[in-house]
Amino acid sequence: MSEAAPGFARHRTALARTDLSRPARLALNDGVITQSTRVLDYGCGRGGDIRRLREQGIDCDGWDPAHRPDGPRNQADVVNLGYVVNVIEDVAERAEVLRTAWSLATKVLVVAARLEVEAHQIIGGCHQDGFVTRLGTFQKLYHQDELRRWIDGTLEVASVPAGPGVFYIFRDEAARQTFLASRYRRLGAAPRVRRSDELFERHKDILQPLLDFLGHQGRLPQQEELSGAQAICEAFGSIQRAFRVVRAVVDEAQWEDVQQQRTEDLLIYLALSRFSRRPRLTELSAPLQLDMRAFFTSYKAACELADALLFSAGHMPSVDRLCQQSKIGKQTPSALYVHVSALDKLAPVLRIYEGCARAFIGAVESANVIKLHRGSPQVSYLSYPGFDTDPHPRLDSSLLVALQTFRIEVRHFSNSKNPPILHRKEEFVAEAYPQHAKFARLTAQEERHGLYESPERIGTQAGWEQVLQERGVSLRGHRVVLSRG
Incomplete structure (x- = not known):
């Protein structure tokens, strides 16, 4: 330069x-x-x-x-x-x-x-x-x-x-593929111990790294992959024997859930790898190769399953049906809205649908709500800076990706006098979200006061404030209170 x-x-x-x-x-x-x-x-x-x-x-x-x-x-x-x-x-x-x-x-x-x-x-x-x-x-x-x-x-x-x-x-191609796979991977947690077992209790500290690995990977580790493997082998003879002790105190349903999640994450990664040259098995990192062998009968079979999911993600009637059936997210006649924290709880086809946009645009840092359009292949990334703290957060900006043309449309609302706002925030998140109960209580209060009786009026800041005034109420945090006078 x-x-x-x-x-x-x-x-x-x-x-x-x-x-x-x-x-x-x-x-x-x-x-x-x-x-x-x-x-x-x-x-x-x-x-x-x-x-x-x-x-x-x-x-x-x-x-x-x-x-x-x-x-x-x-x-x-x-x-x-x-x-x-x-x-x-x-x-x-x-x-x-x-x-x-x-x-x-x-x-x-x-x-x-x-x-x-x-x-x-x-x-x-x-x-x-x-x-x-x-x-x-x-x-x-x-x-x-x-x-x-x-x-x-x-x-x-x-x-x-x-x-x-x-x-x-x-x-390094293996490093590239490892990074891509990590994008569609859920944050695993060690399986919870549900039953007491004397042998497990006695070796709990030694077995914890194995529990952590199982929660993250969903499969048994190779000895070189596991910190503390030597101590486990000295205590139990092998990792496989130690795993039998762990299985005895962990509900089978938990183990099946971890395996199912890991299988889905890998299929989503493989489906979206179609947007660049899909790697050969030998081009994957050693841990990814072990994952493929653990969860699928063959790498070819995994790719075929992934291609079927990708095809469904490009079929708008299938996307529309899955959006309507989703137990996560807020339904509207034209879209499904979901908070980013709940994205990995959607059906695999819907995760791939969103992933098609992310494979093109990357991460949209400020976006915390994702809009999956049901009528046309489009995904929007919406930024609501006050999602947790504001009872009805204002839309700050949106970025739309058209999946057929891959054109981007950006809109800013930060200077708008009447921006769109959110209601029923609990519908955007999963039940485990820390604020879910608080959001739901607010919605119940607002329904009791009749604030949602004219939904066409309350989608923007000005319309919402007018309805509040007409009903003689105001908001104090996430609570509805009677207005003075």
Whole structure:
């Protein structure tokens, strides 16, 4: 990356950040950057990400042609090329910068660029394939799929969408597949012990790692996969014998549930792997290969089952029927709404339906409610910042992914005087959600006061407040109280 061509002030695009940039934050949340990771911020600007990552104990350095020209350009586990390629007006140089950053990444390259949905923020004229801003800088705005195709074509790789405008490129194919599989994996918990057994009680501490592994993986571990395996083998002779002791104190239904969940998670991963080249069994990590052998008669049979689910996810009558039958989520005539915490409790076909959008766009960080459209193949990601604390949270933004065209539509409501709001929040979440009972109590109170008798009026802030006023009530937290006077 060289200095900008005459007339373009690239250095003026560098922001003075007070928090982590979105690509760095996503990489941290996804476990791409960890405490043991060496990070190079290539085109680091004013160095905000470097400082924030170092504050978290992460080995990070950076280089920038304008703000940090003496910084190192050495190889690192993870290289962050965040919002660099979109400020380079020369097409050939843009590709060369991408290749250089890739050559420095020993494990993962993170690439981020601005998307065309941000065009309304650009004030200026057109120049080549981008815009000239009022600051005299250049901005190339991409479509999500355009950015992916450019990365993949330039580097001859298969990138992974991390979020809107953010992609991961893995050096190792097994690591890539492990990351993809983790996206559709439920958080397992150790099976609960329901019956007392003297042998189990005596060796409870030794057996706990085995319980944890079983809850997470749903299968028996190989000795090298299990911490404390030596102690277990010394006490019981083998992991298999120790497992028989565990089975004696755990209800069979629990074990079957864990196996069923793990089977579904693997099928969802395999179904969605169709969107890139599905890996051969030998290209999977060793733990994933063991999973496939444990839960399916063969890898071929697993892929056939996954393809059948994927076909159902593309059949809108099937999606519509499953949405109507779902015990999780809020039903409307046109969609099923579900909180992100309950997404993994949906039927596998509906999880794949949502996964088709996520495989394209990645994680939409601020979204906490997902809208599965029933009439047309679309998925919307909705952001309600006050979902837990506000009795009727306001919609802040929405991102819609059209699954046939893979076009993105973004809408913002933060400045709206009359934004849409939510009711009956308990319907969006599972019963185990910490606030479920509180949400349900509020709904019962509001029903008793007749606040839902005109549903067409209460979908927006202004209409809801008018109904409250007419009924002579107000809200105090998640309680309905009589208004004074």
